[in-house]
Amino acid sequence: TTGVAHELNNPLNNTGLFVGNAVDLLELGGTDTGPIVRALRQALQQVGKATEIISHLRTFGRAAPVSREPISLRQVIERSLALMREQLRLREIEVTADLGPAEPVVVGNPIQLEQVFLNLLTNARDAVADAPRKAIRISGAVGPAAVEVAVADTGPGIPPGLERRIFDPFFTTKEVGHGTGLGLSITYGIVKEHGGTISVVSRPGEGATFLLQLPLAAAETNEP
Ligand SMILES: Nc1ncnc2c1ncn2[C@@H]1O[C@H](COP(=O)(O)OP(=O)(O)OP(=O)(O)O)[C@@H](O)[C@H]1O
Ligand SMILES: [Mg+2]
Known part of the structure; x- marks a missing residue:
């Protein structure tokens, strides 16, 4: 997309x-x-x-019906990071991913799920551009029925009052030619199609954290 x-x-x-x-x-x-x-x-x-x-x-x-299959969320995140790594390195953005020992499996489309992380990482990349500390952290926690992934950055955060509007199609604060405002609306659509939720937490001066929740595939497939 x-x-x-x-x-x-x-x-x-x-x-x-x-x-x-x-x-x-x-x-x-x-x-x-x-x-x-x-x-x-x-x-x-x-x-x-x-x-x-x-x-x-x-x-x-x-x-076009999108195919669905059980997929390792760790692999999805690693592939997205691999695609972004060079861009982030060139901008001296520090990236850490800590998913813990669990191997969460979700049912979904790998390309679409990759797009979710690419969109979030691209936004985080842009957000930290002028920040004194440039870092992105992906962390995961697996619950009984769902996996929660947080994508946090050290940028300026979301201006108060805009937390909901940023998910609207064509909402962008970027200059003409630098953003169409479609990234988060597409992300929202994909996450919803996968039975999950996405929200943002943002405290002034603490950057933005996007929280993603996706239902796990059948519980027995999630044993390490
Ligand atoms: N990590 C973030 N930190 C601060 N603001 C953010 C962050 N992610 C998104 N935003 C805000 O939300 C707006 C919408 O994001 P979205 O990804 O939908 O569009 P975009 O990045 O502006 O353009 P596009 O993704 O189409 O290139 C952004 O313009 C920005 O204002
Ligand atoms: Mg974007």
């Missing part, structure tokens, strides 16, 4: 450029409406493109 985010970035950026052109033309006080109308039509065309991508995403999401 990261691909979709990138595909959407393009028409959204272009829309911004064309609308910007129209604003410039108006501000310069030009009396010729031709170029202004042309710029706005180009913007409209780009909005159409973005809408098309979204509707594809929707049909695709519904039509």
Whole structure:
């Protein structure tokens, strides 16, 4: 789905450029409406493109049944970390993952679950960009029926009052071209589809911690 985010970035950026052109033309006080109308039509065309991508995403999401299988959550987390490791290392972000001795198995789609952690790690990466201490910590605890995973960072945390809105599609505080605001809404959807929950805890100055709960596969498969 990261691909979709990138595909959407393009028409959204272009829309911004064309609308910007129209604003410039108006501000310069030009009396010729031709170029202004042309710029706005180009913007409209780009909005159409973005809408098309979204509707594809929707049909695709519904039509294609995703396969489900018992999977090791440890493996999912390790694969996501492996994909992010170089990026995090280059930004001097310290990463620790402590899942304890348990081997939680969940029933789900490995690609989708990987996407969940990639989205959370990407957000954490961005959050610690200007922080004095840059660290991300993944920790896990296994209960009788569910596994809880926490993804914590040392960034500025979520501004009070925005804890729920960050899960809305297209909600972003990032600059144009740096975020589409789809990451957490996609994450939320995947977690829900897997019968789990996701929430965020954020205290000022203490960074953000995303808490993920996923139901375990049949209990007997979770013995070490
Ligand atoms: N770890 C975090 N620390 C602080 N703020 C966060 C964190 N994770 C998410 N947010 C806030 O939630 C917003 C929405 O996140 P989301 O992942 O949905 O979109 P995005 O990262 O802005 O863009 P995209 O994921 O589509 O590239 C972010 O713009 C940011 O304001
Ligand atoms: Mg994101």
